[in-house]
Amino acid sequence: MRTLKSVETMTTAHITFRRLVQDSRDYGSNDEYMVSRAFFDLKIDDLAFQDLSVDIKQTAGSNFETSLLEISKPNGYSGPFNSQAFRKVVEKYYRSLVGLSGSGIHTSGGASTIRMRNKIYDQEEHAEFMVRKKGSAW
DSSP: OOOOEEEEEEEEEEEEEEEEEESOGGGTOOSSEEEEEEEEEEEETTEEEEEEEEEEEEETTOOTTTSOOEEOOOBTOOSSOOHHHHHHHHHHHHHHHEETTOSSEEOOTTGGGOOOTTEEEOOOEEEEEEEEEEEEEO
16 A cells, blocks of 8 residues: 655755845944845746845955855745755855955955945846755655
8 A cells, every 4th residue: 555655855946136235234234244135036846936135244344255154044935945055156146246256346455344335236147056845755
């Protein structure tokens, strides 16, 4: 006799970053921390989630290339998730826009302590990562 058992399968999450607002007091920046917010859309299987955001927190004056970034959970989303993979794509997007390798504001030499408050990057970037999806199998 066959029985129904619960299994976890993997599926691909497609993320489209739309915009980054860097170092905004509206999102919690202060003299100690720079808080930026990335805005994105997320698609998992046939489900589409639009206008989501994630907060990115960095110590003020720290190096854009190497400093630890604190990445929040996505605001407005509570479905299947892989926080480690999500963190990697958010960090890659953020660092692609700011710092030494950044295409938005390129800093080099002693310029790592510059603060560009409320800098808006309208830069679209696509990424994918795997998430666990609960399902059923015979």
